[in-house]
Amino acid sequence: MSLISDIVKFGLGQFGIQATGDTPKAIATSALTSFLTQKVNKAIKKTNLPSPSASVSTSSAIATDTTKSTIETIERKVKVEIAGDTDAGIPVVYGEGYVQPLLVDAVLTNSQCTMWYCVALCEVTGNDLNGDPSLITFEEIYWEGKKLTFYSDGNRVAASWEGKGASAKQDLTLSGNVEIYCYNNGSESPCNVRPQGLSVNHGNAYLIMPGWGVNHQMSGLAFALIKVSYDAEKEVKGLGSLRFKMRNTLKKPGDVLNDYMSSTVYGAGISAGEID
Amino acid sequence: MALTDYNHIRTALFVKIEVDQYYDAAYGGFQNKTLLFSDHYKDFELFTGETYTALGDLVGVSSSMNELTPTSGTLTLTISGVASQSITEITRTKFNSSRVTVYRAFFTQNGELIDDVSITNPVGRYNGYVNNYTLQEDWDQELRFTSNTISLECSNSVTLLSKKTSGRKTNPTSMKKYYPNDVSFDRIPALVNAKIDFGGAS
Numbered sequence A: 001m002s003l004i005s006d007i008v009k010f011g012l013g014q015f016g017i018q019a020t021g022d023t024p025k026a027i028a029t030s031a032l033t034s035f036l037t038q039k040v041n042k043a044i045k046k047t048n049l050p051s052p053s054a055s056v057s058t059s060s061a062i063a064t065d066t067t068k069s070t071i072e073t074i075e076r077k078v079k080v081e082i083a084g085d086t087d088a089g090i091p092v093v094y095g096e097g098y099v100q101p102l103l104v105d106a107v108l109t110n111s112q113c114t115m116w117y118c119v120a121l122c123e124v125t126g127n128d129l130n131g132d133p134s135l136i137t138f139e140e141i142y143w144e145g146k147k148l149t150f151y152s153d154g155n156r157v158a159a160s161w162e163g164k165g166a167s168a169k170q171d172l173t174l175s176g177n178v179e180i181y182c183y184n185n186g187s188e189s190p191c192n193v194r195p196q197g198l199s200v201n202h203g204n205a206y207l208i209m210p211g212w213g214v215n216h217q218m219s220g221l222a223f224a225l226i227k228v229s230y231d232a233e234k235e236v237k238g239l240g241s242l243r244f245k246m247r248n249t250l251k252k253p254g255d256v257l258n259d260y261m262s263s264t265v266y267g268a269g270i271s272a273g274e275i276d
Numbered sequence B: 001m002a003l004t005d006y007n008h009i010r011t012a013l014f015v016k017i018e019v020d021q022y023y024d025a026a027y028g029g030f031q032n033k034t035l036l037f038s039d040h041y042k043d044f045e046l047f048t049g050e051t052y053t054a055l056g057d058l059v060g061v062s063s064s065m066n067e068l069t070p071t072s073g074t075l076t077l078t079i080s081g082v083a084s085q086s087i088t089e090i091t092r093t094k095f096n097s098s099r100v101t102v103y104r105a106f107f108t109q110n111g112e113l114i115d116d117v118s119i120t121n122p123v124g125r126y127n128g129y130v131n132n133y134t135l136q137e138d139w140d141q142e143l144r145f146t147s148n149t150i151s152l153e154c155s156n157s158v159t160l161l162s163k164k165t166s167g168r169k170t171n172p173t174s175m176k177k178y179y180p181n182d183v184s185f186d187r188i189p190a191l192v193n194a195k196i197d198f199g200g201a202s
Helices: A003-015 A022-047 A253-262 B084-092 B157-163 B172-178
Strands: A078-083 A095-099 A102-109 A114-123 A136-143 A146-150 A157-162 A169-171 A178-183 A221-229 A242-248 B010-024 B029-038 B044-047 B050-054 B059-061 B074-082 B099-107 B123-140 B145-155 B192-198
Touching (some): A102 B192, A146 A178, A157 A178, A221 A242, B010 B050, B074 B084, B084 B123, B123 B157
Antiparallel strands (some): A146 A157, A178 A221, B010 B099, B059 B074, B123 B145
């Protein structure tokens, strides 16, 4: 007995064909090939089912009827593992730069169908040498490498775009399922992604983020609140891989060196009297 | 006095230590105190209102280097002949991070400060901060006498900056260090590797 002969024996048993002589054996082999092809096709269909988001570790429980090739039910639930880190340094952006968000809070609401995330982006810097405060703006946001565009409210994602110019491809997967609320200096400084929705003010972060109060100030930070609505059909099942393009008006070398030397939060903390 | 005789120049080092929390036994607590002393032979008012106490040979200052590019540098100040009754003051005083400035001044053979436009006098020799201190006790069995020596190890700003780690981290302790009332980071530790069931059953 060998592995191959075992398979043949199994196939014969499955299709009820008694193998005698070469011809029945050939028929049995053909039938077995058909059976295996069907099994393989089923397996391929299973792997093509909606998969968990790439950015977070997820696992989905999918029940299928093994006797039919069609999917009857999908259990609409994924286990999202939160990628929190208690030792991540918050970056400082001078001029323009891309930053990866750092998870600060996550809250599940709306019968487990809406997930709110708060992500820190960068430190708010100090004044320039003339005494004028620096200003941080949100230039662009990318979700899984695709640039997001927003509806006129400035928060709801309208589409994500892959590529640039006329050849850019539009993806409506996130449309209506993701909202992003930007803040450029603590919870009481709402802003929008430029140049869209410039006139829109979405209010203080602690009034939007579930479970937050006035002491959730996110002091000295540029950050974003992200609302993700679960959508199994569109495969929106968590926070995608995000990248924010930030711009800081503080960019002249003298201003930057002075700020970095004097900041007590992220810099050297050298007093103004010691800087010539 | 203008510099006329280059063959008879005297020099002395003047040390200024600004201690934020100096333990004053007479006062019964901590207070700001600036220690001024020199290896000059007499007390001298180097700057207006700053009279440096003459300790003569009881003060020792290690060599230091002046370089064009900023590099890390250390300097050791040694003060001998510290009285036993001052030990409590020294051990309780928080010397660390106290600012240290060392000047070198040039004098004529008559002990007058040279005042000449061609040279800067006194000239700054070292700027730094106390990084550590050691107290050494020498017990003379025959004389039944104790003499104490305090050594202050000083580091310049470059050395301190190279050791410094700064920046806010994503944890509540780090946030509250800078913003004590801000609770925004409080839930981060609980979220690390937390698993959440996202999406309801259809």
